[in-house]
Amino acid sequence: MLRSIKNPNQTYIGFTKDLKKRIQAAGKSVQVQVCHPGGSRTNLLKDTASRFNKIVWSIASLIIAQSAEKGSWPEVMCATEEGLKPERLYGPTKRMEMVGPIGECRLEDHALDQDMAAKLWTISGEKTSLSWSL
Numbered sequence: 001m002l003r004s005i006k007n008p009n010q011t012y013i014g015f016t017k018d019l020k021k022r023i024q025a026a027g028k029s030v031q032v033q034v035c036h037p038g039g040s041r042t043n044l045l046k047d048t049a050s051r052f053n054k055i056v057w058s059i060a061s062l063i064i065a066q067s068a069e070k071g072s073w074p075e076v077m078c079a080t081e082e083g084l085k086p087e088r089l090y091g092p093t094k095r096m097e098m099v100g101p102i103g104e105c106r107l108e109d110h111a112l113d114q115d116m117a118a119k120l121w122t123i124s125g126e127k128t129s130l131s132w133s134l
Contacts, residue, residue: 012036013089013107014117015124020086022132033078038092038099039064040071066092066099074102087112 012034020032041061045054074091078084089107094100110116125131 013087013111014113015120017087017112017114018117018121031084032086033084034089035074035078036089036091036097036105037071037074038066038097040068041065042068042071064095064098070099077102 016032016034020030023030023032039061045057049057070092078090084090085104089105089111090102091097091105092100093103093105097105
């Protein structure tokens with residue numbers, strides 16, 4: 001079920017919704033926001049991508065990506081801006097949400113699916129061998 005998701009950014013909404021529920025149940029007051037950098041020209045592929053993918057990205061990034069600095073803007077906004085809406089996805093809003101002004105991005109139907117959020121939380125714990133005690 002999780003593998004059929006086209007846009008992984010959408011799954012973060014469900015994951016953070018479940019995180020927020022757990023934080024509130026623990027009696028803590030923390031804001032939970034979700035953001036994504038869009039397409040950003042960084043060196044993240046330097047050590048992990050195949051030679052072919054590095055070549056493709058070096059060409060494609062000139063068209064569909066922005067600077068690493070601009071890619072950091074959604075994260076900075078979510079960490080500092082007052083009054084952001086809960087259960088929203090923030091990031092670039094132009095060219096398939098890869099570049100452009102930062103704002104609220106569209107959500108797919110599955111993004112707020114509570115069952116999927118709980119499943120993602122469980123799978124994440126299993127795959128990382130981490131257990132969060134809040």
